[in-house]
Amino acid sequence: MDQAELNTEQVLKRDIPWETYMTTKLISGTCLQLLRRYDNRPESYRAQLLDDDGPAYVRVFVSILRYIFKEDTVEYVLALIDEMLTANPKRARLFHDKSLANEDTYEPFLRLLWKGNWFIQEKSCKILGLIVSARPRSQNGIVANGEASNSKQKLISIDDVLKGLVEWLCAQLKNPSHPSRGVPTAINSLATLLKEPVVRSSFVQADGVKLLVPLISPASTQQSIQLLYETCLCVWLLSYYEPAIEYLATSRTLPRLIEVAKSSTKEKVVRVVVLTLKNLLSKGTLGAQMVDLQVPQVVQSLKAQAWSDEDLLEVLNQLEEGLKESIKKLSSFDKYKQEVLLGHLDWSPMHKDPIFWRENITHFEENDFQILRVLITILDTSSDPRALAVACFDLSQFIQHHPAGRIIVTDLKAKERVMKLMNHESAEVTKNALLCIQRLFLGAKYASFLQA
Incomplete structure (x- = not known):
């Protein structure tokens, strides 16, 4: 079967020879016992095991990914972790348990982004994103696996993890590993990760903003609507970051966002576009550009539509007031200059x-x-x-x-x-x-x- 079309259910039907791995000393006897207890068990039974001894299972899964390179087995363990986190995303916190302070729980997933087939890449990206987002925050710095920054153990830093992940995501936007899922997977991950200041910085440095612009266009199918929404969400998150705003102001981003606002019927899409415009309104010449691109008229048209989302109506009113202020501040020559x-x-x-x-x-x-x-x-x-x-x-x-x-x-x-x-x-x-x-x-x- 084409590895790109594999799904978790199919992979979990495999029978993995754990005993052979113990015989060849790739896993320990304790590891084998834990796997026998967990493998091929009902979800409710697994949930109880994870509640009782979650960090021990995380240690087992990470250890297998670190030392075993057989593709079938790597896919299987990634499927187990994916299933575990899909059932309860809060379990990502288990990867940061104090008992795992000396375990580099990021490294295997970061490595597999580049080494594996599409199934392995996609699962590694999803899992790594969840683990990163669930990490504990420290006033003295955020470090891998929740360990204190004075740890004697040399672990990959969270900054390096995030930079490596951004590098892979940008590579997917340029040259996707999978023709139909590479770009949506990257955008979905970015829509979460761009909340992180270090990710915004890395993404802008990697010239990633320009990779988003072509994706901002009116959508028709449900799949493309979701992709458009998440792309606009990325732009909204970047609208809080000054170096990104500089690029947004000089690219085709603004006209594309306005076109989406005019043509989209999905409230969540319109809302995130309007929020982005509101953020950008006071930045540099963007207010003047919005006036010239007839955003005040677009806002009037949007307000006349029957939206059920009260937050959207409130943001439209805020944008309208902001545009009025922007028009007042613009001298007639400023307006003329922008028009030209x-x-x-x-x-x-x-x-x-x-x-x-x-x-x-x-x-x-x-x-x-x-x-x-x-x-x-x-x-x-x-x-x-x-x-x-x-x-x-x-x-x-x-x-x-x-x-x-x-x-x-x-x-x-x-x-x-x-x-x-x-x-x-x-x-x-x-x-x-x-x-x-x-x-x-x-x-x-x-x-x-x-x-x-």
Whole structure:
């Protein structure tokens, strides 16, 4: 059978030759006794054994994974642990019992992430995630297996465990071991682990944030909805971490989140997206970007829908208030600048407002005429007739209001780009391209007249 399609039930039907392992001294006599008591027993009976002597069984399982490398046996023991933790996730605490202080309970699972087939990798990832999350917290530092930081025994540190786990999760997002389960497994694990500051740091350092962005897109099937939800949950957790926010602000994350909010009918998906937007609203230029991406209108539309989740309605109200404050803080030129930098040009009131141009014309000189350069780039690259028309109009306004407008626009080689648009199929584009050219030539003729 394809190892990737194995499941726990199938694996647990195997008959493992424990006696042979004892004969070859791979397990001890005590280990054999414990296994005989536990193996092939009803769940209720196993539960009682774990209640009475859980740490001893953890020691047995970890020992087998450390010293026995036969694939069938490794799969079997992982299936036993998976079954044990699925029935009661709190049993993950058993791996941190004081009696196991000198046992490295992380190492076998971390090693198997890279060494095993998909069944082994998937189970190791799930188990390791549960064990890590269940570790005891210490004011003097968090260390492996709950042992004090002055332990004489050299154990793998929790930081190294988490970094190793993040490395494997990023590898799955780039090149999954299983075509349909690799990515969902990684995202599911990250949705839990990104609560850890060290995981956020490792994930950002590994350039993991960009691996999430393609997964933020409207979903149709139940499986893809769950994947979308958990991906958005990851982004929400990262929205509390400044180095991650820097990437989120300069990538396609924000437009993708907004598209998901507009199209999703699943409350849990919409809620986590709205919570993320609320977190990002006050960060850098993200508030201005949200205004330009019409998030206030999206919020209005979402509020008009019949949601049963009262928390969602409350968060929508908070986001709405935050957006209103953001709009108040933005100067008209800030809004204009964001509109140009995002390439989302439209006939918003400021474009045709003479007061806007008179009061802000010197701002166009900032960063070596950055805004003018972007407007000219839009003429070259945009396929949106509205954006082209507005860009031509804004150049004509700059020429009209700046004392050296014609010279500057000419020096930036805008004339050739505008002239190409005079034959555009859109009447709106040709009209504004003509206006721009007239203002350029008017200046040239006037200069010739003066020289004569």
